[in-house]
Amino acid sequence: MAESTSYSVRPGKGAGATVGVALLGLGTVGAEVLRLLDVRGDEFAARVGGRLEVRGVAVSDLSRPREGVDRALLTDDALSLVKRDDIDLVIEVIGGIDYPRQVVNAALKAGKSVVTANKALIAAHSAELSEAAAKSAVDLFFEAAVAAAIPVVGPLLRSLAGDKVEAVMGIVNGTTNFILDAMYNRGASYDEMLAEATELGYAEADPTADVDGYDAASKAAILASLAFHTRVSSDDVHTEGIRHITTDDIKAAKAANSTIKLLAICERLKDEEGNESVSARVYPALVPLSHPLASVSASYNAIFVEAESAGGLMFYGNGAGGGPTASAVLGDVVAVARNIVLGGRGPGESTYAALPIADFGSIDTRYHLDMEVADRVGVLAEVANVFSHNAVSIKTVRQEGLHDGARLVVITHTAKEADLDRTVTCLKELDAVKEIRSVIRMES
Amino acid sequence: MAESTSYSVRPGKGAGATVGVALLGLGTVGAEVLRLLDVRGDEFAARVGGRLEVRGVAVSDLSRPREGVDRALLTDDALSLVKRDDIDLVIEVIGGIDYPRQVVNAALKAGKSVVTANKALIAAHSAELSEAAAKSAVDLFFEAAVAAAIPVVGPLLRSLAGDKVEAVMGIVNGTTNFILDAMYNRGASYDEMLAEATELGYAEADPTADVDGYDAASKAAILASLAFHTRVSSDDVHTEGIRHITTDDIKAAKAANSTIKLLAICERLKDEEGNESVSARVYPALVPLSHPLASVSASYNAIFVEAESAGGLMFYGNGAGGGPTASAVLGDVVAVARNIVLGGRGPGESTYAALPIADFGSIDTRYHLDMEVADRVGVLAEVANVFSHNAVSIKTVRQEGLHDGARLVVITHTAKEADLDRTVTCLKELDAVKEIRSVIRMES
Numbered sequence: 035m036a037e038s039t040s041y042s043v044r045p046g047k048g049a050g051a052t053v054g055v056a057l058l059g060l061g062t063v064g065a066e067v068l069r070l071l072d073v074r075g076d077e078f079a080a081r082v083g084g085r086l087e088v089r090g091v092a093v094s095d096l097s098r099p100r101e102g103v104d105r106a107l108l109t110d111d112a113l114s115l116v117k118r119d120d121i122d123l124v125i126e127v128i129g130g131i132d133y134p135r136q137v138v139n140a141a142l143k144a145g146k147s148v149v150t151a152n153k154a155l156i157a158a159h160s161a162e163l164s165e166a167a168a169k170s171a172v173d174l175f176f177e178a179a180v181a182a183a184i185p186v187v188g189p190l191l192r193s194l195a196g197d198k199v200e201a202v203m204g205i206v207n208g209t210t211n212f213i214l215d216a217m218y219n220r221g222a223s224y225d226e227m228l229a230e231a232t233e234l235g236y237a238e239a240d241p242t243a244d245v246d247g248y249d250a251a252s253k254a255a256i257l258a259s260l261a262f263h264t265r266v267s268s269d270d271v272h273t274e275g276i277r278h279i280t281t282d283d284i285k286a287a288k289a290a291n292s293t294i295k296l297l298a299i300c301e302r303l304k305d306e307e308g309n310e311s312v313s314a315r316v317y318p319a320l321v322p323l324s325h326p327l328a329s330v331s332a333s334y335n336a337i338f339v340e341a342e343s344a345g346g347l348m349f350y351g352n353g354a355g356g357g358p359t360a361s362a363v364l365g366d367v368v369a370v371a372r373n374i375v376l377g378g379r380g381p382g383e384s385t386y387a388a389l390p391i392a393d394f395g396s397i398d399t400r401y402h403l404d405m406e407v408a409d410r411v412g413v414l415a416e417v418a419n420v421f422s423h424n425a426v427s428i429k430t431v432r433q434e435g436l437h438d439g440a441r442l443v444v445i446t447h448t449a450k451e452a453d454l455d456r457t458v459t460c461l462k463e464l465d466a467v468k469e470i471r472s473v474i475r476m477e478s
Numbered sequence: 479m480a481e482s483t484s485y486s487v488r489p490g491k492g493a494g495a496t497v498g499v500a501l502l503g504l505g506t507v508g509a510e511v512l513r514l515l516d517v518r519g520d521e522f523a524a525r526v527g528g529r530l531e532v533r534g535v536a537v538s539d540l541s542r543p544r545e546g547v548d549r550a551l552l553t554d555d556a557l558s559l560v561k562r563d564d565i566d567l568v569i570e571v572i573g574g575i576d577y578p579r580q581v582v583n584a585a586l587k588a589g590k591s592v593v594t595a596n597k598a599l600i601a602a603h604s605a606e607l608s609e610a611a612a613k614s615a616v617d618l619f620f621e622a623a624v625a626a627a628i629p630v631v632g633p634l635l636r637s638l639a640g641d642k643v644e645a646v647m648g649i650v651n652g653t654t655n656f657i658l659d660a661m662y663n664r665g666a667s668y669d670e671m672l673a674e675a676t677e678l679g680y681a682e683a684d685p686t687a688d689v690d691g692y693d694a695a696s697k698a699a700i701l702a703s704l705a706f707h708t709r710v711s712s713d714d715v716h717t718e719g720i721r722h723i724t725t726d727d728i729k730a731a732k733a734a735n736s737t738i739k740l741l742a743i744c745e746r747l748k749d750e751e752g753n754e755s756v757s758a759r760v761y762p763a764l765v766p767l768s769h770p771l772a773s774v775s776a777s778y779n780a781i782f783v784e785a786e787s788a789g790g791l792m793f794y795g796n797g798a799g800g801g802p803t804a805s806a807v808l809g810d811v812v813a814v815a816r817n818i819v820l821g822g823r824g825p826g827e828s829t830y831a832a833l834p835i836a837d838f839g840s841i842d843t844r845y846h847l848d849m850e851v852a853d854r855v856g857v858l859a860e861v862a863n864v865f866s867h868n869a870v871s872i873k874t875v876r877q878e879g880l881h882d883g884a885r886l887v888v889i890t891h892t893a894k895e896a897d898l899d900r901t902v903t904c905l906k907e908l909d910a911v912k913e914i915r916s917v918i919r920m921e922s
Contacts, residue, residue, distance in 0.1 A: 185638070188629070196809040196811055343802065344802050351790060351792065362637070365638055365639050365641065368640050
């Protein structure tokens, strides 16, 4: 059962009350949120039952010109702003972890509801922040933290609250999707396409969070937490990025009628005794061209949910950008403001299930291997032996001649990740194997 | 602004309180809901913060055997059941309109929250029921009324509450989708495929609600109401079914690299002066094979939402069946029960925008016409004249010889529905036109 702290009742300010809003951050998303709070003010008042009034905007650099923004609202002291008596609701769109963590904590402790788009913050510190929100009986909402405007936090938290979610899988990072797409369609290298993505503004100056999979891992942690009512933090997510994807991998994908996508995968697992655990992982994988995820291109995101009663569901849309992120932030703002006016709280973190995190080596995966081997008698047998000694069953094998050797493409059956990993290590040690060109997991 | 009655605050029963549940109806969905309330009882208690206890089940025939159901719970007096003091939450899965209307009204007036899967009831009597719910400060939730387990009511009501929805379009009826698919793939007639759908259980003994588009119209009314914050009832929805779809229509679709789908379309319109109105309509239309909706087959549903900030979103999944419908019902049940324990109400009907319903004739559509004309000089000019006299611009025309005449396939540009309709009437009066084989709208 959940802790009783989660269930304190909060009275509303009453119908017609004005909700004081503090906006933290005035970048692309912040500026759009501020603009729309004005433009859609009457609509929001009708939906909430009381007006939203922006009473302060925290920025890091007060001297920068901010067109169309009332300078009297600006402050560089977010910590003082969120504690002010005339603030009921705090919107955090600063980004980063340590500073927003401090400010959001202060806001929650001061009894202010918080809406954030900060996936890294939620994935790393959900436990602490949720506890602070529960203690103050306020809301901490974060729909924009995963896949921007695509409603997925809400559906997992509310619509699927009567179901048993078995798996969540999707493409949740637009930058890597753009790069992988461009590599696939134009045969270019990772470095070339990263440079282009940076130039076009798809990738940030420091692309680490995107290309190394950390952004997707934050989202996977959030999705897994919601789906399985278990606290999953970004540290629990096995994370591989796309830096190592080569043109050989892309060629291998094409030959297999597949494409390569960076996937976030959250699964509920069950061992032979019926004990459940959860896995959350991020890695690039082959996806058959016939699979709906294969056609998700550029900055689009798509998320599949498999639930016991609902069956398969898919959510698709813009996964990034100022407008789509503002849409998600404002959806939360309206809901939270409504609770401030009416009383009550939305559903927050629910971690009663507290399932263990499965060891990555125990996960079932499939490998696609493309290697160059010596072209002599007995090589195939040697290679096949390595697989069978490691308890990995081969599904298909294709051999073709090369100028001075042979190419061997092996697709395995589903096997334990640890066994597959060990198989690759052993193959590398084999004299008959000249080069392992590409090792990539397969999903379907 | 919304009426103040919508904003009364309701206190909760308190953490750990038991929520008394009355289930009305024990058909496929009802039986599955009852089973899952038992099987997932511990999970739901943790999610709600208090246990759900089924305290009565209303059925129409008490004498029928009900395996695994505690007979002491059964009653054929739903009206008395919903008013009982030990009932907090009523689940209505009876179907029909008049009887559930009476019972749901009684429940709401007695201060019980209601979860219903009844699209016809909500589409016809949302105004009256929402008012009753608001007066008692209880919840009236109906996620299952549209597209079963696919979260779409929740996303429109909550996730997109900060956005401006421009359009909602989708396939929301599995029975007609099955029949049209089968006609397309097997070249069979409507009557044959309806018979098969009935035999397989996809269509009911009386298929009127499905094949004449009424079921889709109810869903369109609900979607339009939520999307545009305007009361749209099923009577406001221009509705055409699929009974008139012929094998000639299917042939025309194939020739146009398209398929035929029964679409529910909800649009926000704007006239030259900037005055907004809304349109909700249901009709079969040509959908290009390359469009994502074209590949939605059998009992699957898909719903596109276009919003100003979010851009395009798609929701896809099982649109019918006991499990998916139970999933949606139980998601609502958990949310409503949480409000009963914690206090507060979820967002209900929001009709402050009160936009006018656009006249169907003023809607922009496109027609695809397939006709047999006389093969003589001047026919094309005569036909083209009819279009231009009615202010309809032709996009493409294709003529081919027939045994004793010519076949003319015309695709129009977007034009007013009334002008297109009048064009067809005039064409029918033309001597040169021997037969109009197929007239069908096009969407893209």
